[in-house]
């Protein structure tokens with residue numbers, strides 16, 4: 001195939017973590033969770049407002065801390081419009097390596113991002129404290145735009161067909 005010369009296409013997405021402290025009323029600890037685990041958390045990659053991204057993003061690998069069983073998690077075949085995500089429990093913060101794999105039509109190499117799993121509310125504003133009192137979770141989300149530079153013609157069609 002041929003590349004579309006001079007064309008750049010951006011596709012927005014969101015990635016990040018959401019964590020919740022275990023609490024008997026708001027977030028009870030599931031049976032069998034190790035005693036030292038203090039939080040449940042999720043790391044995800046998804047479309048903005050849960051729009052589908054599976055037409056350009058084929059799968060996502062999350063590399064967790066090596067203290068966690070099976071730290072390499074490959075997530076694929078999600079229903080379009082639902083996040084690529086991993087749920088876990090634990091006690092500590094660490095850097096998560098997120099690797100995006102693109103659809104084969106793109107001929108793009110996988111791309112790596114790094115994201116800090118945030119469990120503790122530091123540096124929060126009064127407004128954020130109030131929001132956390134109502135819905136106690138620690139959110140660390142990043143908005144990103146995936147750039148496809150001079151995409152192949154067949155991939156360009158995939159990207160731009162409704």
Ligand code: SLL
Pocket residue numbers: 065067068069089090091092093094
């Ligand atoms: C560090 N920040 O760099 C620490 C590591 C690791 C967190 C934190 C284990 C969970 C499990 C867990 O929460 N690890 O046992 O499944 O040394």
